[in-house]
Amino acid sequence: MVGQAAFDVASKMIPATPVDVVEDRRERYFFYPGDEPGLPAPGGISVQSLSIPNKLIRRCEVTPCLTVQVPARMQEIPDGSRIRGTEEYSRGIAKYWLYSGSECSNLLEQYGNMLDAAHNWGLVELDMLRGIPVGEVAKLHITETFFPEYPRIPETNADVMRQINAALDRIRVTDTPARTLLLAIGQKMLDAVEAAHRHMTDVIAAINIAVTLPSTEPGYKRNFDERDRLFSLRTGIPLAINSLREQVAEKVPAGIDPNTVATIVAATVAAINQNNAMQMAPAPAPQPPPSPTEPPSVRMWW
Numbered sequence: 001m002v003g004q005a006a007f008d009v010a011s012k013m014i015p016a017t018p019v020d021v022v023e024d025r026r027e028r029y030f031f032y033p034g035d036e037p038g039l040p041a042p043g044g045i046s047v048q049s050l051s052i053p054n055k056l057i058r059r060c061e062v063t064p065c066l067t068v069q070v071p072a073r074m075q076e077i078p079d080g081s082r083i084r085g086t087e088e089y090s091r092g093i094a095k096y097w098l099y100s101g102s103e104c105s106n107l108l109e110q111y112g113n114m115l116d117a118a119h120n121w122g123l124v125e126l127d128m129l130r131g132i133p134v135g136e137v138a139k140l141h142i143t144e145t146f147f148p149e150y151p152r153i154p155e156t157n158a159d160v161m162r163q164i165n166a167a168l169d170r171i172r173v174t175d176t177p178a179r180t181l182l183l184a185i186g187q188k189m190l191d192a193v194e195a196a197h198r199h200m201t202d203v204i205a206a207i208n209i210a211v212t213l214p215s216t217e218p219g220y221k222r223n224f225d226e227r228d229r230l231f232s233l234r235t236g237i238p239l240a241i242n243s244l245r246e247q248v249a250e251k252v253p254a255g256i257d258p259n260t261v262a263t264i265v266a267a268t269v270a271a272i273n274q275n276n277a278m279q280m281a282p283a284p285a286p287q288p289p290p291s292p293t294e295p296p297s298v299r300m301w302w
Helices: 005-013 100-111 134-140 142-146 157-172 179-210 226-235 244-250 258-280
Strands: 028-031 044-046 056-058 063-065 068-073 093-098
Touching: 028 100, 028 179, 063 100, 134 142, 142 157, 142 179, 157 179, 179 226
Parallel strands: none
Antiparallel strands: 028 063, 044 056, 068 093
């Protein structure tokens, strides 16, 4: 087209933006079904990243991760990172760019690391939304679509998963331009809930053994704390009674090695947890037959 030659050439010069380069400024979006104590309902996790609004990722709320300008002492800003024109922001203070790409990668490494179970707490990036402006994502009302009464959401991981599955069933029969996108987001949410549940289950299993160990043993824990009680609520796995060790010890002949007692206690706790988890897990809700054109997505662990 006449007058567009330069733009035609320019369009071919623009490289595709790599996913994880430090300078990646594109908007990112998180979903986190996990929880930590001390936060108001619906819970969530506090982070140190200034790219996260209020440095808080709330439980089951779609949360943006943005490229922002951060003030700092000029001598602390690396060479080449200072934003031109910000030297007069304040005396001795200028600004630099904090890129969403690097912040997203750091947060996923800490709380959504699929290669390290100890750091996979259930945080996922909704990568299908990457680069979409915040205003456009807000118009989709994703959080409300999956959790219509937000911030009121189910207390247990099992019920959160059930609610996501119910939303996916509604979306499948809804004629909306965002249907395919919402279905993909729902699948990613299910992955996140499963990861959060695994993490919490592992913590509760370790704690239940720790409180029943002899007090002289490494790893012994005297009492449950707020986090233990929260994870017990979310997973539906009861906490072991702290006196269980003494109850078992009374039935073991004198002179038995403490490690043997600890082994007996651990096996007893595991049996109790498994039995109680089976009894407390909610029965799956009846599900409609899957669409012949789309595979079923319902995933349950109960």
